Amino acid sequence: MSGALLLAVTACGGGGTGSGGGDGKGGDSGAARSKQSEAVVSISPEDGAKSVDTSGALKVTAAKGRLTEVVVKDAKGRKLDGKISGDGAGWTPSTHLAAATKYTVHAVAEDSEGRTAAEDAGFTTLTPDDTFVGSFTPEDGSKVGVGMPFSIRFTRGITNPKDVEKAIRIRTEPAVDVEGHWFGNDRLDFRPEKYWKPGTKVTVDLNLDGVEGRPGVYGEQTKTIDFTIGRDQVSVVDAKKLTMKVMRDGKVIKTVPVTTGKPGMETWNGQMVISEMLTVTRMNGATVGYGGEYDIKDVPHALRLTNSGTFLHGNYWAGGAFGNYNASHGCIGLRDVRGGWDKKVPAAWFFNHSMIGDVVVVKNSEDRTVDPDNGLNGWNMSWEKWKK
Template sequence: MNGRPISGASVDARRGRGRRGGPLALLLTTALFAVTACGGGGGSDSDDDKPGSGAGRQKNNEPSAAVVAIAPKDGAKSVATSGALKITADKGRLTDVKVSDADGNTIDGKIVKDGSAWKPAHHLAASTKYKVHATAKDSEGRESAKDTSFTTLTPQNTFVGHFTPEDGSKVGVGMPFSVNFTRGITKPEDVEKAIEITSKPEVEIRHKWYGNDRIDFRPEEYWKPGTKVTARLNLDGVEGRPGVYGKQSKSVSFTIGRSQVSTVDAKSKKMKVERDGKVIKTIPITAGAPGTTTYNGKMVITEKLKVTRMNGETVGFGGEYDIKDVPHAMRLSTSGTFIHGNYWAAPSTFGAQNVSHGCVGLRDVRGGGDKKTPSAWFYEKSMIGDVVVVKNSKDKQVQWFNGLNAWNLDWDKWEK
């Protein structure tokens, strides 16, 4: 060794040859080049197109193409209760829609088959704030949602429906459900949709308007005993006539009691009382006199009065009679037909002569205090909704709307 330092290059070369040798280094370099060349190529083998790749995640994170549109606009006030609420989806399908008021009550509705729109099942309530949440998905399954709120109008003019029978009552098999409105209705279809009548056991129920302020509902035949009937009046927000809105939302239920149908034969002057299809009593009666005959037809008891005043002037008979204490009176028609106790005629009249002004009379005593009289017995055995049929009278058939006498109109004339 001559003592001169060895150059750095010579040292590095020696170290390289001593550790890995020339052929190994060349092989590694060639392999590295091959990997680099493969990874730099294009086409479908790129990792960017495989599940979980950066490009796939980027595509899934793109905004949904679906656009949800809601009318009325967010924050709108004095919104119409019908026709104003519209929810649609563009470039996608609606998947979920919820419309609810401040109490959490939801509005029923349905998404149309192609998912392009949602339609409410009925009108909205008046003076109510609603919240809307709607979600749609585009063709890639990405969701888009929108939330809005609005408040419906406060009507200046309103109407309600007075109904019979009363909620929770038990009535006879002939009782229809009848609603009288405080304002004349000029949009009957909208009001009809807001009244739902159901029964258990289920039976078809149809309706009929009388004028523009009354609607009655009934099945084809008398109700079956034990039937429970429910009427839902969803009138709040219904525009019954221009600028006049319903303000009533109520559910009414009543039950049908035993069957009692009594048949008055004006010719034989007798009445057969049938309970659940069996005759339980035959009672002598007096019907309308030749000049003031009793209506024929099926009549329903709508009112029971232990004592009442009957004045001929109120039903077009002038001053022919004014009896201040008629006992056991039960109304059969609006025009003044009753079946009632009669204490002023001789006992021999009943079953023998027709002497009334159109009512059906039963023997009674003044004040109605004798429970053994035919009139007292019949009064105690009868309930609102029982049927009294009059036949063989020389008069016309009572009109279906004269009282709650729906059974005198053919079934095919009642609307579904």
């Protein structure tokens, strides 16, 4: 009996430590190791990192393999666009990151045997101390004339204009090439080479959140603006003939007598875009450098053409000037009545047949061409200069 017991103990011991153990757990572990991918995925910044830069810090790489999938999402589940390099060795985002935002990264790589390896990480971007925003025109949902650019003015001077411009995307239907032009360091306008085609739908994506516009100053806007181009109306003012021809789709629909700037106060020449429409407004010469020469509290049917104070407006005080002589301080005057009650006079008719973004062209004035940044008047710049 004792011999049988000894044999049983020896057999048990041999099963745990002898050469026969090679067919047990040790052998399975070796097989598992042989199936493990050689690819190594690396994510920068490291998991748990905070105050990460919004540009240049996020990178995903693969060694001994090729990246096959990289998904980056913010806390709301929105994906960040990016691209895997042709050799599969790296992935970079196609845009900057938003500020004060938590991101998660999931990356997968494949080795030469087709075996996959995955890596996950999470990090949070910096919270800026200084920010900027942009005020823009036209308004979301508006219908505008064929001359209307998309113009945005920033609250801080921009020293990284390429980064800011890259963060503004313009989409059109039908498609047309739209280019941006900087006026100084705080204004950026977008327009096509020629006036918009009527009916064009324009979508502007502002992805400024996280853009470093100048050292230490970051954008904080994410917004989409849609506007539509209305009918084609371009009006031509002849300062010598003292007429304005109103054209729709290139055809004259009405000709009205006007008065423009008198000698020494001539109206600008050039293409000007209606940027504001006021049924009544006050015009004071002191605000435009003409001292106390005039102060009219009830100017009717006023349409702004420049930032410096050029309007096309109703005029009830110029007597017989319309069509006969130039009598204004640089504005374009159309006959009107005090209070603007008569809908049949030229000023009321034109006001009621106009919209923001319509074009008014002045020719044959003794003054020079209006500056492109004086109002929404970039059409006075050649396409070649605009794109520079």
